Amino acid sequence: MDDITRPVPTLDPGLEHKVRVWDAPTRLFHWSIVLLVAFSYASARTGRIDWHFLSGYAILALVLFRIAWGIVGSDTARFAHFVRTPRAALRHLARFGRGRGDPHAGHNPAGALMVLALIGLLLAQAVSGLFSSDGLIVEGPLARFMDGATSAAATAWHAFLFDLILVAVGLHVAAVLAYALVARRNLVRPMIVGWARLPASVPAPRMASPLLAAALLAASGAVVCALASLG
Template identity: 35%
Template sequence: MRNIMQKTLIWDLPTRLFHWLLVVSLLAQYATAEWLDNAIQWHFYIGYFTLFLVVFRIMWGVAGTQYAKFSSFVTGPGRVINYLKTLFDRDSAPSVGHNPLGGWFVIVMLVLVAIQAISGLFMTDDIFLDGPYRQLAGDETLELMNTLHHLAFDLLLYVIALHIGAIMFYSVYKRQKLVPAMIHGNKVSKTVGIAHSRLLRAIIVAVIAALAVYLAIEVYPPAPQVDEYYY
């Protein structure tokens, strides 16, 4: 039987929502830190939401649909090298999910966002607001977390720039449109796609991820110390 090129569902709805919510979250984090005055409280809240997104994506990378799983796109160096050999071949067949190189970019992005979100739990605005774990850490740890928070952000800017450049490269040079597929989820392929997005499973994973972040932020950290003044 001959394989026929047809539109098939590759990216499930939870993966697409994660992608675009992460984009919005990172933009909002930058805006509340760099552009807006008196928005640091929102910076903290958005950081907690970003941490939820990372936890959800890690869990979904294990329990999600076929092309959302890490096992489908995290490959060894051999496959990455072989893919790089065809990178500038304009007629090379497009990958169904993430290509071997792009798969590792996903991991790098998740690690950097996770580092920034976790280190943010130790941050302070030096006036009113402290991260929930600031009081648990000594000066050396706080200095390390502050360094990691800003370093991860700077590296994220480079990774995001590379990501945007890669999208343009694939769109113009290789004639492979990546953005529309991340909107509607479909790709033209001979490969059989996924049947559905497993929304009930995604909701369960999201609830577990949200509960984990809530416990980490609201339950486990010690109550802030309040200075007592005697008159």
């Protein structure tokens, strides 16, 4: 009897399925950072320095957590999963400019570079705050380990880095709006609910344990508490 060759089923590129793209720890980190950066700015402008320091400690703990989660967390949170070369980011932007942006389960190559920039800026901002001092009353917990000139430089960088953070946030918001207008993709809703509708050809990413996230957050908080106690 002759063998019957069966056709290989293919996925209809027009089909979509509901995919969980963001885990709860990543979403909580994202929105907590949004609130804390705004609170840090408001507390500094109104002279509530004690609250400003507490907010800065919280930001540092969250950033340390995010770095660790970017190594061992869910697929879409892992740097190895979404970080690509600048050339890949430029190719993505070129396709996006022609209205052909490729859907991704997580960060696209261009968005990945923005994520790295924001994490780096937040880390540098928080660390510079640990060494900052106004020379009179207010000083970070590690300022006493530096001479006055170095601490003054850290204070100046602390202010300058916040301006860079504002620029980066503005670019991030503009990119989200552009993606909604050009690619017809809502990037905000998945970061709230965790789910997105993607082409059937895009596989669902693996999600890591929330218990692991809790342990990493506790460890990050312990590190920051130890630093704060040195003041």
